[in-house]
Amino acid sequence: MNPPEHGRIPLNEGPRDQQLIALEKLQYMLDYSKSSTIATVLAPLLCLPLYWDDTETLRFSAWFTAMTLAVITRYVLLRSIRALSNPAQNAKVLNLAIGLVTLMWGLGWFVFVQPTDMVSYLLYQIISLTVLFVGMVGYCINWKTFFAFIVPLKAPELIFIALNFNQIVWPIALGSMVAFYLALKMAFLFSTSWEKSYALRLKNDALIDQLTEEKNASMSANVAKSEFIATASHDLRQPMQSVNIFIDMIDTQQLNESYGSIFNRMRKSVTVLNRMFNTLLDISKLDSNFVVREREFNLIEIVHSLEDSFNDLCTEKKIKLSFKGATHQVVGDLHLLEQILRNLLANAIQYTDQGHIEVAFHATSGALHFSVEDTGCGIPEEDLPLIFNEFYRSDHSRSQYDGLGLGLAIVHRIVKKINGQCHVQSEVGKGSVFTVHTRFAVIPVQHISRQPRRPAPPTGEASDRRDQELQAPASSRHLGILENDEALLQAYQQYFTQAGYCVHPVPYEEEAFHECLALLPKLDFILSDFRLGKRDGLYFIQQLREEFNHDIPACIVTADTSPQHLELFSRHNIDVMYKPIDIHTVEKFISTHI
Template identity: 30%
Template sequence: MSVETEEVTAAEEREALLRRIAKLERINGALMAQVERSMDQRGTAYSLFQTAITLEGQVRARTEELTALMRSLERSNQALTAAKEEAERANRSKTRFLTAASHDLLQPLNAARLSLSALGDMPVGAEAQAIVGQVERGLQTIEDLIKTLLDISKLDAGLIQPAPRSLNLADVFESVEASFGPLAARKGLRLGVRPGDLWVTSDLLLLQRILQNLVSNGIRYTQAGGVLVAARARGAEVRIDVIDSGSGIPDADRDLIFEEFHRGGRESVDGEIALGLGLSIVRRSAEALGHRLTLASRVGHGSRFTLMLPRARAEAPRPVQPLALPTSLTGARIAVIENDRAALEALARLFQNWDAHALAARDHLSLMRLTGSTWSPDVIIADYHLDGGACGLDTVTWLRTVHGGDIPAVVTTADHSPEVEAHVRAAGCELVHKPIKPGQLRALLAHLLTKA
C-alpha cells in the first residue's frame, strides 16, 4: 500500500470518527434536554402535589368551621324552638289562670250587680239613686277590665279564631252609632257614620269590637267637633276611617298607644277613667283578622285610624223576623239554681221586685225538694258550674222531664269557652254570661215567656 493510499484512509477514518462524535454529541444533547425536561416536570408535579396538600388542608379547615357553624345554628334553632314552646306554654298557662281568675272575680261581681239593681228598684231618695249609679259605673269598669284582659290573653294564645263572612257595613256602622250616639250627644259631640253601599269580608264580632274601641277612644279624647266613621271602596279592598277632632297623638306615642295600659299621658276631656286597653284590643283583633291598620295624627288637630278590609259581594237581604214585645213578669213561676249564695239571694230579691214567684236553691237536690212534682216552672234559670262538678243543664233536663220538655231555660256562667257555649246551645237553652245585666235578663225572660 502506498503512502498516499494510507493518508486517504486515515483522513476518511478521521472524518468518520468526527461524524460519529458529532452524532454522539447530538444524541447526548437530546438526552440532556430530555433529562432537563423530565426534571422540570418532576418539579412541577412536586409543586402541584404541595399545592394540592395545602388546598386539602384549607378545605378541611373550612369544612370543619362550616360544620361547627351548622351545629351552632342547630343548637340555636333548638333553643329558639324550646323558647317558643315555653312562651306558648306560658301563654296558655296565663290564659287558663285568667280564665279561672275571671270566673272567680265575676261571681261576686255578678252578685253585687244584681243586688245593686234590686236596690235601685226600691223607693229610695235621689241621693241614694246617685250613689247607686256611681257604684254601678264602678262595677262596669271592673267588669270591662276583667273581660278585656281575658280577651287579650285569648288573642295572644290564638284561642280566638275569626269566622269571616260577608258583612254589610251599613249594619255594622248602625250598631256602632246606636251604641255611642247617645254618649257623643251627652258630650256635645257629633258622631257621623258613612258606610256607603259596601260589603266586606270579616268577623262580625271582632270588627264591631275594633270599631267600638276606636270610636270610644275618639269620643274620650275629643272636646269639640266629633267623630266620623266612613268607608270607601279602594279596588278589591274597602277602606274604613275613624276620624276624630281630638287632642291628637304625639309622634313618640304612635307605637306605644297600642301597648297595654298605655295612655300616652293624655287626659280624657271629662275626667273619665281610661284603662289603656282599647287600642291593644284593636291591634290584636286586626292582626287576627289580617286587616291592615294604620294611624295618622296631628297634635291639637285629631287622629285618623285606617283599616283595610277585603271587599265582598252584596248579598240578598234576609227576611226580618218580627220581635215579640216584652210582657210583664208578674206571676211568672221561675225555678232558679245558683251555687253562689250572694248571687242566689240577689236574684230572689230581683224576682220579688218584678212580682215574679221564684223557687231558688243552690243545688239539684234542694231544688227537687222545693219544687216537688206538682209545682211547674214557666221558665228556668240555671248556673252552668255547680258545686261538686255538677252542671246546671242536668237540672234543666230533670225539670223538663218532670214538667214538660218545652220549658224555656236560661243558663248563666262566667265561663266564656266555646265548649260551654256549644253544650248550652245543644241543650236548647239561652246563654247569658256573668255578670248578669238585670235589664237584659228581664227582657229575655219576658221574651221567652211570650214565646212559651
C-alpha cells in the same frame, strides 16, 4: 351596680337576675305611683261635694287634714327615691308612701259611713273597691307592696264590720272581705308569675340559639296568663253581680235630690268596673278557638247599635259623632266587626276632649274598609309600634286618662283573626286615624236579594190565640233558677218575684235536685250558673229538659271566662251571659225567649 340609664333595666346575662327583677319591679311601681299623683290629689277633693253636707264638720275636717298630710308625705317620699341602687330600702319607702294614703281611705269608714244607711254604705263600698282595683293594676307585681297598699285600706273596714255587725248588710260585707282575700291571693300569685316571666325574658336574650324552645314556653305562659285572668275575673265578678242587682233594685224616685246625685255617681263607678271586667272577658274570648261566623247583613245594623251606645257620652263631652257610607250590604261576621268598631270608638272618645269623631265605610276591590278619625290628643311617633300591645299605655297620656290598655290589643287580635290589616296615622295635638282593611265582601246593589214580604197578620181563631199568648201575665211564667251563691240567689228571687214571675229555686245537690223534680211545675225558662259543685249548669239544664220532654229555653249567667268553657257553650248552643251584667238585660232576654 350603677343605676340604669333613663330609668330602664339593661338585660345582661349573669347571676344578677334577682336584682334585675327587683329593680324592674321598683321602677314600674315608682312610675305608676308618680303617674297616679294627680288622681291621689283629686280623689279626696271629690269627697267635699259628696260628704261635706252629710258629715259632722269636725270629723270631716280632721279626716281631710290627715289625708292632705298623707298625700304631701307621699309626694315627698316618692321624690326622695332617686337612685335605684338599693331596691330593698327604696321599696320600703315606696310601701310607706302608698300605705299612708290608703290608711286614710280605710279610716273613712268611721267618718262617712252610717251602718243603717244603705246608700252611704254602698257608696263607700264602691269607693273602696275602686281603690283596690286601681292598686291591683299598679302594685300586684310585688305582693309585699300590694300587701302594704291593701291592708291599711281593708283592715279598718273589717273593724267597722265587727263593730256594726248587727246593722250592716252581710252579703255585701262578706263579698268585700272575699274580694280582699282574693286580691291578696292574686297579688301573690301574679307577683310570682311576673318574676318567672321576666326571668324568662332575661334568659331568652342570652340564649338566642334556643329560640324555638323558648317560643313554646312563651305560648304556655300566655295560656297560663289567660287562665289566671279567667280565674281572677270569676272570683271578682261574683260579688260584683250581687252589687249590680242590689243597685238596680233601688228605686231612685224614693231618693231625695242629694242622695239621688250620690247614687248616680255610685252607679257610674259600677259601670266603669263592669266595663273593665268586660274588657278582660273580651281577652279571654279571643284566647279561645272561636270561629268566624259570616252572614249577610247591612252596616246600618251596626251603626244603630253604636249610636245607642255612644251618643250620650259624645253629647256629654260635646263631641260630634258621625258615620259615612253605612249603606253597604256585607257578608262577614257582624259581631266581630262591631267589636272592632266599639273598641276603636271607645278609644277615640276617651282621648278626645273636643271636636269630632268620624267613622267612614268604603268598598275597595269588593271588600269592606273603614276608618275611625278623631281630633284627640294624638299619639307620639315613638309609641305607634307599641300601642297594640296588651296593657300598654303611653306615658304621653297615662296620667290624664284611665284604662287598662287592652282596647287596641283586642282590635289587633280580631283583625288578625279575620285576616285583615289595621293601620294608624297620628299627630300629637291633632288627632289620629285608624284604618282597617277587611276581607269581608261588599255585595253590589244589583245582587242584593229582595227582602221577603212580611207574612200577613193572623186572623180569626189563630189571631185570638196569639193575642192571648202575648197578653199572658208574667206571674203565669215559671222561672227555674240554679245558683250556688246564696246572696245572688236571694237577689234573683227578690227581683224576679217583684217583676211578677213565679220563681222556683232549684237545688244543685244531686239528691235534692231529683227530689225537687217531682214538685216542679213545667218551667218556661231556666236561669243557671255554670259552676255548681260537682256538676255544672249544662248538666242540670239537660236533666230538666229531659224531665219535661221539652227543649226549655235556658241561659247560663256565669263569671267563668275560661277559653275551654267558651268553646263548650258554643258547642252546646247554649246562650251565655257574663257577670257582672245589668239585671234588666237578663230579664229582657228571658221575656224575649219565653
